[in-house]
Amino acid sequence: QKEVEQNSGPLSVPExxxxxxxxxxxxxxxxSFFWYRQYSGKSPELIMSxxxxxxxxxxxxxxxxxxxxxxVSLLIRDSQPSDSAxxxxxxxxxxxxxxxxxxxxRLSVIA
Amino acid sequence: xxxxxxxxxxxxTETGTPVTLRCHQTENHRYMYWYRQDPGxxxxxxxxxxxxxxxxxxxxxxxxxxxRSKTEDFLLTLESATSxxxxxxxxxxxxxxxxxxxxxxxxxLTVT
Numbered sequence: 266q267k268e269v270e271q272n273s274g275p276l277s278v279p280e281x282x283x284x285x286x287x288x289x290x291x292x293x294x295x296x297s298f299f300w301y302r303q304y305s306g307k308s309p310e311l312i313m314s315x316x317x318x319x320x321x322x323x324x325x326x327x328x329x330x331x332x333x334x335x336x337v338s339l340l341i342r343d344s345q346p347s348d349s350a351x352x353x354x355x356x357x358x359x360x361x362x363x364x365x366x367x368x369x370x371r372l373s374v375i376a
Numbered sequence: 377x378x379x380x381x382x383x384x385x386x387x388x389t390e391t392g393t394p395v396t397l398r399c400h401q402t403e404n405h406r407y408m409y410w411y412r413q414d415p416g417x418x419x420x421x422x423x424x425x426x427x428x429x430x431x432x433x434x435x436x437x438x439x440x441x442x443x444r445s446k447t448e449d450f451l452l453t454l455e456s457a458t459s460x461x462x463x464x465x466x467x468x469x470x471x472x473x474x475x476x477x478x479x480x481x482x483x484x485l486t487v488t
Contacts, residue, residue, distance in 0.1 A: 297474045308466055308479040309419070353419065357474045362434055363407070364477060368418035 267292035269356050271367035280376050284341040288354030288367055291335065297357035298330055298337045303369065304350045313339060344374045379403040380480035382467050388486045395454040397483050399467030401447075407470040408450040409477065410434075410442060412463040419466070425450055426473065457487045 268291040278284045286300075297316055301309035315321045315328040315337065327340040337356070341348055351369040358365045379402045389395050399408060409424040411434075421434030423442040431442050439461060441453045454461055467480040 299476060301479075308482050311476050311478060314476050355477075362421050363409070363424060363470075363473045364421075366419040368416070 267295070267356070267358050267365055269354055269365050269367040271352075271354050271370045273368060274371040275373050276370055277373045277375055278344050280344060280346060280374055282344050284344045284348065284372055284374070286339040286341075286352050286354075286370050286372065288337045288339075288356075289335055290337070290354075290356040290365075292356065292359055292365075293335065294359045295332075295357045297364075298328070299355040299364070300326075300328060300337075300339045301353040301355060301366075302348075302350045303353060309353055341372075344372075346374045346376050348372060349374045380467060380469055380478060382465075382480040382483050384483060385481065386484045388488060389457050390488055391458060392456050395457050395485065395487075397452045397465055397467075397485070399450045399452070399480055401450075401469050403469060403478075404447060405469040405471050406447075407473060407475075407477075408444065409468040409470075410440070410450065410452045411466045411468065412436065412461075413466060413482075414463050422452065422465075454485075457485075459487050461485065462487045 300313040303309045313328040315330045321328045325342045329338045353369045354367040355364045410422040411419045420436045425431045425444040465483045468477040470477045
């Protein structure tokens with residue numbers, strides 16, 4: 266099975282700052298990439314999907330994909346305390362598992 | 377969680393007993409998945425289904441079986457529960473294999 270790596274954190278940022286979350290993956294042929302947010306005790310919630318190299322923006326969230334470097338990131342602008350959660354990166358797997366999830370990065374936004 | 381329910385939401389059971397968890401969707405999505413989530417391991421795929429009666433194993437399928445007799449229902453059975461199966465179990469659905477997955481609310485299972 267392919268690997269998806271994320272820094273476990275915690276990543277602490279002050280309120281109003283930009284939070285940058287990173288993810289690397291091992292499967293060179295992956296075409297689909299997703300970011301999920303998971304609050305403590307809750308289920309993962311899809312916040313972004315990206316399929317092409319470059320940036321994709323949705324409100325305060327920007328996903329960035331670089332397939333050559335096998336790197337996908339999530340930027341959260343104007344971070345709010347309500348953004349404090351664990352963020353999971355998920356990558357399409359060309360093998361037997363439809364999606365492979367990273368272990369997540371815990372983000373803490375300090376008011 | 378819209379359109380996906382899991383039952384029960386919490387269960388405590390004893391080692392050696394069979395346990396069945398149910399996932400129900402109202403979205404008519406073709407794919408359904410069962411994951412477990414444990415500290416230090418993240419989300420790991422147990423089994424998934426790509427249609428009625430069509431299932432395949434995931435990364436951690438040992439000790440688990442699944443069935444899908446209707447599009448809307450996907451059952452996960454622990455034939456003989458062990459303490460190592462204490463976990464939070466999530467069901468997910470998607471329209472296609474590489475499409476976005478949407479998760480149910482989860483079932484917290486404790487095996488004593």
